[in-house]
Amino acid sequence: MTLRIRGMTKAYGGLRVVDDVSFEVSSTAVTGIIGPNGAGKSTLFSLVTGFLDGDAGSVSFADKDLSRASPMARARAGMVRTFQVPREFTHLTVRENLLTAAPNQSGEGLLDVFLRPGRIRQEEERIRAEADAMIAFLKLDRVADSPAGGLSGGQKKLVELGRALMTGARLILLDEPFAGVNPVLIETISDRVRELNARGIGFLIIEHDLAALTKLASVLHVMDRGRLIASGAPSVVLSDPQVRDAYLGGAAA
Amino acid sequence: MEAYLVAIAIVTGIYVLLALGLNLQYGLTGIINFGHVGFFCVGAYTAAILSQHGVSLFITLPASAALAALAAWPLGLVSLRLRDDYFAIVSLGFSEVVRLIVTSERWLTNGVQGIPGIPRMFADLSGMSQASAVLGLLLVLNLVAIFAMRRMVSSPFGRMIEAIRDNEEAVKALGKDPARFKLRVLMLGSALAGVGGAVYAHYIGFIAPEQFIPLITFQIWMAIIMGGVGRVSGALVGTIILMVFMEGSRFLRDVLPFISEVEMASVRIGIVGLALILFTIHRPQGLMGDYTRK
Amino acid sequence: MRDIIELASIGLVSGLVIGLAALAVTLVFGIARFANAATGDTMTLGAYAALIGTAWTGSFLAGGALGIAAGAATGLLAYHFVFKKLEQRSSVASLLASIGVGFVIRAVLGLVFGHGQQVFQLPMVRPFRIYDIRVQPNDLKIAAAAIVTLVVVFLILHATPIGRRMRAVADDPMLAKVSGIAPKRVMIALWALAGGVSAVAGVLLGMKTVVSPEMGWEMLLPAFAAAVLGGIGHPVGAVVAGILLGVAQEVVSPLVGFTYKIALTYAVLLGVLLFRPRGLFGRNEGVR
Ligand SMILES: Nc1ncnc2c1ncn2[C@@H]1O[C@H](COP(=O)(O)OP(=O)(O)O)[C@@H](O)[C@H]1O
Ligand SMILES: [Mg+2]
Numbered sequence: 001m002t003l004r005i006r007g008m009t010k011a012y013g014g015l016r017v018v019d020d021v022s023f024e025v026s027s028t029a030v031t032g033i034i035g036p037n038g039a040g041k042s043t044l045f046s047l048v049t050g051f052l053d054g055d056a057g058s059v060s061f062a063d064k065d066l067s068r069a070s071p072m073a074r075a076r077a078g079m080v081r082t083f084q085v086p087r088e089f090t091h092l093t094v095r096e097n098l099l100t101a102a103p104n105q106s107g108e109g110l111l112d113v114f115l116r117p118g119r120i121r122q123e124e125e126r127i128r129a130e131a132d133a134m135i136a137f138l139k140l141d142r143v144a145d146s147p148a149g150g151l152s153g154g155q156k157k158l159v160e161l162g163r164a165l166m167t168g169a170r171l172i173l174l175d176e177p178f179a180g181v182n183p184v185l186i187e188t189i190s191d192r193v194r195e196l197n198a199r200g201i202g203f204l205i206i207e208h209d210l211a212a213l214t215k216l217a218s219v220l221h222v223m224d225r226g227r228l229i230a231s232g233a234p235s236v237v238l239s240d241p242q243v244r245d246a247y248l249g250g251a252a253a
Numbered sequence: 254m255e256a257y258l259v260a261i262a263i264v265t266g267i268y269v270l271l272a273l274g275l276n277l278q279y280g281l282t283g284i285i286n287f288g289h290v291g292f293f294c295v296g297a298y299t300a301a302i303l304s305q306h307g308v309s310l311f312i313t314l315p316a317s318a319a320l321a322a323l324a325a326w327p328l329g330l331v332s333l334r335l336r337d338d339y340f341a342i343v344s345l346g347f348s349e350v351v352r353l354i355v356t357s358e359r360w361l362t363n364g365v366q367g368i369p370g371i372p373r374m375f376a377d378l379s380g381m382s383q384a385s386a387v388l389g390l391l392l393v394l395n396l397v398a399i400f401a402m403r404r405m406v407s408s409p410f411g412r413m414i415e416a417i418r419d420n421e422e423a424v425k426a427l428g429k430d431p432a433r434f435k436l437r438v439l440m441l442g443s444a445l446a447g448v449g450g451a452v453y454a455h456y457i458g459f460i461a462p463e464q465f466i467p468l469i470t471f472q473i474w475m476a477i478i479m480g481g482v483g484r485v486s487g488a489l490v491g492t493i494i495l496m497v498f499m500e501g502s503r504f505l506r507d508v509l510p511f512i513s514e515v516e517m518a519s520v521r522i523g524i525v526g527l528a529l530i531l532f533t534i535h536r537p538q539g540l541m542g543d544y545t546r547k
Numbered sequence: 548m549r550d551i552i553e554l555a556s557i558g559l560v561s562g563l564v565i566g567l568a569a570l571a572v573t574l575v576f577g578i579a580r581f582a583n584a585a586t587g588d589t590m591t592l593g594a595y596a597a598l599i600g601t602a603w604t605g606s607f608l609a610g611g612a613l614g615i616a617a618g619a620a621t622g623l624l625a626y627h628f629v630f631k632k633l634e635q636r637s638s639v640a641s642l643l644a645s646i647g648v649g650f651v652i653r654a655v656l657g658l659v660f661g662h663g664q665q666v667f668q669l670p671m672v673r674p675f676r677i678y679d680i681r682v683q684p685n686d687l688k689i690a691a692a693a694i695v696t697l698v699v700v701f702l703i704l705h706a707t708p709i710g711r712r713m714r715a716v717a718d719d720p721m722l723a724k725v726s727g728i729a730p731k732r733v734m735i736a737l738w739a740l741a742g743g744v745s746a747v748a749g750v751l752l753g754m755k756t757v758v759s760p761e762m763g764w765e766m767l768l769p770a771f772a773a774a775v776l777g778g779i780g781h782p783v784g785a786v787v788a789g790i791l792l793g794v795a796q797e798v799v800s801p802l803v804g805f806t807y808k809i810a811l812t813y814a815v816l817l818g819v820l821l822f823r824p825r826g827l828f829g830r831n832e833g834v835r
Contacts, residue, residue: 080426108413342771522650533633
């Protein structure tokens with residue numbers, strides 16, 4: 001399955017925040033997006049997942065055109081995002097956060113809540129087991145029953161990852177999963193991403209931590225001032241003088 | 254004295270129905286409904302008009318609930334996708350338009366004169382036993398509402414509406430449409446307000462447009478904010494506090510007879526206003542503390 | 548045809564009043580980022596203050612000045628005691644509190660002035676005709692006062708340093724914070740300005756009709772509708788939309804009847820939110 005982004009463009013006022021960006025992402029790979037702050041990476045995520053309407057461009061996933069689809073439809077098509085600032089459900093526990101994400105729950109229909117409690121109980125047992133497995137997988141056991149609002153930043157990122165996984169997504173878009181996360185947790189998240197990728201789930205990751213990202217990603221795309229300025233294998237891209245100039249610039253050291 | 258207490262208990266029971274509805278909408282789901290009184294009004298007029306045509310109580314109550322929910326349907330369908338604060342304005346406007354309609358369509362509602370002589374409930378009983386029967390009915394209605402709401406809160410549906418309250422964008426990111434859930438919640442809460450309106454119409458016996466002003470909506474807001482947003486029990490506690498305020502202001506008149514009825518109306522508006530300000534600033538989760546969902 | 552033009556000219560005047568109220572709404576929405584439901588009651592307060600001022604001094608101009616001062620003071624008090632404390636919270640908290648502020652203002656006005664209607668003692672003047680269109684001299688005065696107010700407000704917004712800073716904050720609160728614009732000063736200027744503009748709207752509405760404790764609250768919906776139609780946070784848009792709404796209300800009132808005039812503003816509000824949420828002049832607002 002492939003995510004195809006074509007000619008994606010978005011301007012605020014006169015400023016093109018995302019400017020004619022096109023590339024493809026394979027759902028069998030881990031792909032990275034890098035670029036300085038304000039390059040338009042998060043905006044690109046919002047455009048691809050339907051949270052923002054672009055001025056031009058098209059998006060398709062698994063050969064299905066999603067350019068006009070709602071964010072919900074895009075997520076159901078198998079392409080699920082997380083947010084740069086975690087958006088956990090603060091008053092729900094970690095387990096409940098994961099449970100909300102399970103698709104096709106008949107208990108979300110009001111009639112069934114009152115008329116078919118037995119069936120809902122069965123379903124709940126099944127997805128609860130799924131959520132518990134996810135909690136163990138993400139090493140969130142100790143906080144499983146705590147409200148998600150009280151977690152550390154890194155744990156919240158894990159909850160968001162867990163939620164995305166619970167939807168059964170085929171391609172997961174992570175916006176700065178390592179930002180503000182301690183090194184041990186970065187290792188955990190990286191390991192999980194690698195394992196999941198081996199199981200056939202694709203990742204598109206925006207990240208500033210180049211060391212951690214290059215260990216994961218087989219392809220990097222570089223954005224600068226809204227434009228895609230380079231794409232390719234990490235070693236090649238990072239030695240590109242244009243990239244070093246734009247991204248690493250003064251901070252190259 | 255006993256009759257007075259029963260009368261207050263009945264009005265409290267009606268307000269608790271309204272508060273439960275709003276609490277479901279705002280406390281649990283985060284819908285800013287500033288037009289609650291509009292659905293109360295739809296319910297009251299439905300009951301009044303139907304019973305004028307000899308329809309029995311057993312039909313007017315469910316019909317009022319159904320019509321109020323039905324009135325919420327187009328409103329929710331078109332405006333629940335809007336930003337929270339835009340929905341607040343639109344719903345406030347909705348209740349004003351409802352009032353405009355019942356004021357203008359005299360053929361149906363008798364305009365500003367209102368509808369007098371609405372049949373009482375349990376008319377074959379008399380005096381205290383009739384009032385007690387009404388109170389009993391309200392008790393049953395409230396218990397059913399509370400029971401249903403608890404069931405809902407602990408279901409996947411309830412989990413989802415609380416997720417929506419916490420973060421709507423994240424719900425969308427999971428592939429679920431918040432508007433779908435919010436629409437159902439809006440309609441359910443409105444149905445409760447509609448039932449409340451029907452009981453009110455049958456109990457008071459006379460309704461007119463001036464009884465359905467936005468102040469009622471914000472009294473309910475005051476009640477749920479004081480009682481504790483998001484708690485089913487909060488609706489009850491808050492409404493009782495509200496009634497103490499409102500009835501207290503009535504006693505104030507007995508103590509200070511030089512205050513006119515019109516001035517009392519201003520005092521009540523002022524109390525609601527002050528309560529809204531102080532609670533939003535100092536105790537946004539109400540007297541009873543933070544969201545504890547059960 | 549002449550009737551329509553006459554209606555339109557009446558609508559133009561009430562549209563200017565709506566436009567002023569919408570201007571107050573949109574300024575607060577653009578800069579403090581919430582829908583201020585106390586706008587209507589601030590209008591009412593301005594009208595009553597102007598009544599007192601006129602009675603004291605015998606001069607309507609002096610009365611109007613007192614009205615404006617009272618409106619500005621109310622805005623500042625509301626900011627200091629309520630909205631400043633809610634700045635870090637969601638816009639819903641401020642919106643809910645603004646309902647409370649409006650109620651408190653209305654309660655005080657009701658207690659002090661009673662619920663009867665009062666009128667400005669304006670000199671009776673016969674209507675005259677311009678090209679066969681009947682014109683009320685009072686309407687001309689109202690329109691002139693509204694236009695002067697608008698000119699002053701736009702001069703403040705565009706030609707003074709604090710006005711430019713207000714617009715910068717409206718354009719991009721993040722950027723404004725980074726570039727060191729003192730938000731507190733901007734807020735004080737905002738609330739004084741919005742309160743003053745509301746008061747002018749209230750005084751003019753009182754001149755046109757009557758003064759009563761409910762008069763401003765009833766203008767709230769049209770004011771919101773015009774602010775949304777003009778594009779939230781867009782001052783020129785609010786005024787233009789207010790005028791459009793005022794004219795449309797008068798022109799359709801023979802068709803739909805007097806009472807449903809107000810429903811028209813509601814329909815416009817809904818229609819705009821559904822089909823063009825950024826209004827006539829607004830920009831696209833992204834979700835961040
Ligand atoms: N709603 C908005 N209005 C105006 N400018 C915006 C808006 N959202 C983002 N921007 C601008 O777009 C640019 C790209 O932002 P973003 O996509 O968040 O960058 P990145 O994620 O690469 O750091 C930034 O300059 C930002 O200021
Ligand atoms: Mg970003």
